[in-house]
Amino acid sequence: MNWVRPAPPSEDKRWKIVDAAMRRMGYRRDALIEALHSVQETFGYLDDDSLRYVAQSLRLPLSAVYGVATFYHFFTLKPPGKHTCVVCTGTACHIKGAPQLLEMMEREYQLKPGETTADGRLSLLTARCVGSCGLAPVVVLDRELGGKLTPEQLRHWLEKRLAYDA
Numbered sequence: 001m002n003w004v005r006p007a008p009p010s011e012d013k014r015w016k017i018v019d020a021a022m023r024r025m026g027y028r029r030d031a032l033i034e035a036l037h038s039v040q041e042t043f044g045y046l047d048d049d050s051l052r053y054v055a056q057s058l059r060l061p062l063s064a065v066y067g068v069a070t071f072y073h074f075f076t077l078k079p080p081g082k083h084t085c086v087v088c089t090g091t092a093c094h095i096k097g098a099p100q101l102l103e104m105m106e107r108e109y110q111l112k113p114g115e116t117t118a119d120g121r122l123s124l125l126t127a128r129c130v131g132s133c134g135l136a137p138v139v140v141l142d143r144e145l146g147g148k149l150t151p152e153q154l155r156h157w158l159e160k161r162l163a164y165d166a
Contacts, residue, residue, distance in 0.1 A: 006056040009049035014042045018050075022057050029058050032068055036075055045076045073128070081116040081123035083161055085141050085154075090129035092136035097150070101137055102126070104151035109158070121165060122158070 005027075008015035021038035025031035035058060039050045046069050055065040069075045085105070089098050102124075105111045111124040132138045135147025139154055146157060 003059065006053060009053050015053075017042045018053075019057075022054075027058055029060055032058055032060060032065065033072070036065070036069055040075060045079050047077070078116065079120070082121050082165060083142050083158075084123045084125060085139060085158065086125045086127050086130070087113070088128075088130045088132070088136070088138040088140075089126045090133065090136075092133035093129075093138055096136040096148075098137045100151050101139065101149065101154050104155055108155055121162060 008019065018035070018038050022031065022035050025034055032054070035054050036046060039054060040046055043050065051065050051069060052062060054060075055062045058065075069077065087093075087098055087101050087105070089102075102113065105124050109117060109122060109124070111117060111122065113124055113126040116123040127140075130138050130140060130145070132145060132147060135145070137147075137149055139146045139149055139157075141157060141161060146154070149157070
């Protein structure tokens, strides 16, 4: 019996990008992580429809796809905020003040790691290490690296960034 490729979850033209990536990988089961990366890079996150589509396209159980998507820290199942703040929690950053940065985020923005503000403007994530230990504690705000930050400096940086949206 021949396998019939499933239809994309919607008419959104971005699915062509995802399809092209899976086609390049030959719709192989071992290309799951690459396929999920493609979806997340294209849409910003992995929703239920995209997980089902990848599972069907790669002929994998949905539970296996969901397991991989929830196991790896890089993948997110929720839409990101307009701005993303990643606090490094590696050893050097932890010793030099990452916990205080996270405390400030919770106090000032009511955010815990993995959450997005109710208005969708800011998401807070953590990373085990961003590879800039000499600059500890490190934060990556919208892909811009900031090092040797105090909670007050981070708050000021965030206020400045968020003010552009207001």
